[in-house]
Amino acid sequence: MNTRRHFLQLAAAGGVLASPLAAFAEARQFAPRPGDWRTFELTTRVDVNLSQGATRVWLPIPTVDTDWQRPLESSFATNGKATRTTDGREGTGILQADFDASITQPYVELTTRVQTRNRAVDWSRRTPVAMDSESRAYWLAPTSLIPTDGIVRETALKAVGDARGDEEKVRRIYDWVVGNAWREPTVRGCGAGDVKTMLETGNLGGKCADINALFVGLCRAAGVPARDVYGVRLAPSAFGYKALSGNSASLKGAQHCRAEVFLQAHGWVAMDPADVAKVMREETPTWIKTVSDPLVAPVYKALYGGWEGNWVGFNTAHDVELPGARMGKLGFLMYPIAEDQQGRFDSYAPDDFKYQITAKEIQA
Structure with a gap:
């Protein structure tokens, strides 16, 4: 479970070398912004x-x-x-x-x-958004694959620490998931999304249905409404990331789930820690093990609050x-x-x- 926890710490301290493609990556951008349909x-x-x-x-x-x-x-x-x-x-x-x-x-x-x-929250604009009690209960409830008690709640409480507001809690959970879970290419399909088993075994390697379910489960256990959005990638990324692209001629295997959290000052907000893990593991032949890498950094930043519109949610x-x-x-x-x-x-x-x-x- 501690396999990758040190990556973010090392990144912050400048202790991890950049990837072999760092020079090229410095020119890369990933900054989806709402625009034309x-x-x-x-x-x-x-x-x-x-x-x-x-x-x-x-x-x-x-x-x-x-x-x-x-x-x-x-x-x-x-x-x-x-x-x-x-x-x-x-x-x-x-x-x-x-x-x-x-x-x-x-x-x-x-x-x-x-x-x-494209989708991206404007963090500078804070407009309180209400959620009725019935909806809130629904998006906080456990599911068969995402319980919110036991080890899931224990992990969520450790991840959020002394955070109080919903935005601070989600930020810490996002960083915890990115820092502890990893993309495992050998997992079939998009994974099973069995959060309890992942935490009990300490094997946090998986794909989108695993990693984003983990994020959703920890958010719910910490009292923040969250949900998975299940869909499929439709087209290449406009920002040149092959790991974040779909081949329109054949989308077998292009299924991808994302996540959303409900924040009191912003409403439903996009999240996708699983795609951060995918870029780290699959964008280059070398497994990139720090979010400070110039190839990963813009993705890590943008997928906290946004995503690219080359994907459809079912x-x-x-x-x-x-x-x-x-x-x-x-x-x-x-x-x-x-x-x-x-x-x-x-x-x-x-x-x-x-x-x-x-x-x-x-x-x-």
């Missing part, structure tokens, strides 16, 4: 070629509607029966497609248009109950899901499951 057409196609018997498929539909994202129209094609539905809890958008046993090659294709833009749901599912709840819905009479397909194996995700930007 971008329109994307996102297409997900599933061909369940190995299905046995009656088959059912669920696809996430972007339903996050905020000042940084606008969901537009959706359409679909299938040789089964498809209906648009929700999880019945948060209104999470889902396309459900049903195929009877006579359909030997089930397919469904979902096309959605969505508008996105939903913020935990413990998702898929309509008609036989195999129980999902910890989160970010991937295509399918079941047949043999059980649930492995969504982390897109070539076996046979799904393809693509995006194209629609120019105004």
Whole structure:
């Protein structure tokens, strides 16, 4: 658990050497700012070629509607029966497609248009934002993968120390997560997001669903409303970071969840410590182990309060109950899901499951 705790300390003391690409990195910038909207057409196609018997498929539909994202129209094609539905809890958008046993090659294709833009909080503007008690309780509540008691609460209290205000608590938690968790490329998919197991084992290596869930859990345990936002990268980063880019022609594996916290002076604010870890581990052949590195520093700064609009958020749901599912709840819905009479397909194996995700930007 202490594997990387010293990185931030060393960075502050100037005790870690810059990466081999430091000279190049000095010219790099990462500073997303709210501006023009971008329109994307996102297409997900599933061909369940190995299905046995009656088959059912669920696809996430972007339903996050905020000042940084606008969901537009959706359409679909299938040789089964498809209906648009929700999880019945948060209104999470889902396309459900049903195929009877006579359909030997089930397919469904979902096309959605969505508008996105960069996001960044203006820390100098402080306008109190109210959250009703019911919503506050909801965004502080534990989930199956993110408990808020026991070791999670103990860790949160240690991380925040003597901090009192919500902004100071979140700053300390963000730095704690960046300083202790790390990107582990061998983890399948986006990870399981099992915060309790991560802390109990001391293995804080993972991917976005692990690292950002850890951040969300610690914030909730410290009394700050927080949530994950599950989605997918759509396009290359405008700032040249390959680790923060999506290949529009093939977005298999481009799923990415982010985080938000609710601050009394700013409302919902963007956070993404997982992408800081990704840049440190994967942007260069050498694992960068300090946030003071000129390649990492602008990302570390900007992702505390902002993110780039080359990504779409599907939903913020935990413990998702898929309509008609036989195999129980999902910890989160970010991937295509399918079941047949043999059980649930492995969504982390897109070539076996046979799904393809693509995006194209629609120019105004």
